[in-house]
Each structure stands twice: as C-alpha cells, then as structure tokens.
Amino acid sequence: MANAVSAIEGFAALADPTRRAIFERLSERPAAVGELARGLPVSRPAVSQHLRVLKEAGLVTEIAAGTRRIYRLDPRGIGAMRDWLDAHWATALDAFREFADREFDSSQPAKRKRK
Amino acid sequence: MANAVSAIEGFAALADPTRRAIFERLSERPAAVGELARGLPVSRPAVSQHLRVLKEAGLVTEIAAGTRRIYRLDPRGIGAMRDWLDAHWATALDAFREFADREFDSSQPAKRKRK
C-alpha cells in the first residue's frame, strides 16, 4: 500500500518542472537546501516546500547535519514508480494481444467494430 | 527528443487522478470515450480532454472506428518514463556510494545504505 501511494504521489511530485530540476540535481549529488536554491531561479523557502513534497512522495530522504539538512534521493520511491509502470505495461501488453485477436483476426484493421 | 519529452510530459499527465483512472482502465482494455465516461464521475468532454493530454504525452494512441475513437495505451510513452527513472536511479546509486564513503565512513555505521 505504501508502495502504491508512493508511486501515485511520485507522479504528482515529478510533474512540476522545479521539482524535477531539484530531483535531477539530487540524483547527481546530495545537497542542502540553500545550495540547491542558489542554483535555481526560485527562493529558498520555495525549494524547502518542494523538498517537503518530494519527501512525502518517498522520493528523497533527509539527514540533519548541524543547522543544515542534507537531502538525497530515496531509491524506494523511484522503485515504486517503476513497479507501477511495469505492472500496467504488462497488463496493457496482454490487452493489446486480446484486442488484436478480436479486432484484426480475419481482415480489416481499424474498420471493423465488433461490440 | 520525443522520448525525453514523453517522459517529462508523462509525469504531468499521470499526476491527475482522473487521468490515472483512465490510464488504468485502458491498461485493462481499449475503450471509446463515452464508454470511459460512463464509468467515471466526470463528463464526456472532460474525458476527451484528458485523453488529449495522454495522447500528447505519448501514453495512448487513437484508432478511428466509425463515429467512435478507440483509445489504447502506447507502450512507447511508458517505456520512456521507465528509461528516465532508470537513468536517474543509476546516477543516484553512484552518488549514494560516493556520499556514503565521504560522510559515514567512520561515524554512522547503522545508517549506511543496505541492499
């Protein structure tokens, strides 16, 4: 259940361009909030809020280091999203075959409609 | 280019709950617009708009069948999203190791990344 929720929230989290930029920077190296904000066109509180969303989606984790908080990617959230896509992909492939069998078995592609 | 764009737009497309519901129904079986709308709490035009977003994201394809349009999942868009996640996951794993070496080599043995 936690996996499914993470996957779902993960899509919303990565839908925002700023959060994707943060995500990509963190994939290269862990970083603190101020450090991330200096390389982005938004304010530090904005970065802080985005990191909160990413953390709740299970995509990043937080480590306190003095007054700083070092953020890094959480492979669990990424894995949950991969699993979600894989599951639907597999289901879709089966549906493709079944649909193709019923629809194109004898003749016309795209013209026949058998309810 | 199409792949990268598809992956990026795919996250925004799947961020919406209604679009995820449409996506999941299409993974089970291809369907027309009205058929999808009857099983959802939104109007038919809303479903039509969502399908347009999903199509532009490369997640679904369209087949004309008389007055109907049969929609089904497009494995290419799903694959693009998987690839995007895989690439960042791999980069992140490398960053984890490098960061762990520098940061926790002598202080926090219990916090080291398992697996």
Place this chain on the structure above:
DNA sequence: ACTTACAGTAAGTCATGGCTAACGCAGTCA
C-alpha cells in the same frame, strides 16, 4: 550569552488547469 547562519512555517497573491455547458462536425441507419 550574543551573534550569525541555515532551514521550516505562515499568510497572501497569482497563474495554471480541471470541470461543465453549449455548440459544431462527421458517420450511420431508415
């Protein structure tokens, strides 16, 4: 203890986009 630096929270503004209602268009059947 005081100061400085770093980060999260609160309040408010504004843009994005999801939704419905109304309309137009194409294909099917009598």
Place this chain on the structure above:
DNA sequence: TGACTGCGTTAGCCATGACTTACTGTAAGT
C-alpha cells in the same frame, strides 16, 4: 436525404498549488 448518435472544441468558472515576503526556531562560533 434527413434524423440520430457519438466526439471533439470552445468559453468561462472555480479550485488547486506554486511562489514570495516576513517571521520563528535551532545549531555553531566568538
């Protein structure tokens, strides 16, 4: 050919959320 059906499009309303400024809290250095 005329009426009906199934979809897509447009316009407009409204909710969500992304952003900034100002404030508070906490840890480290002097």
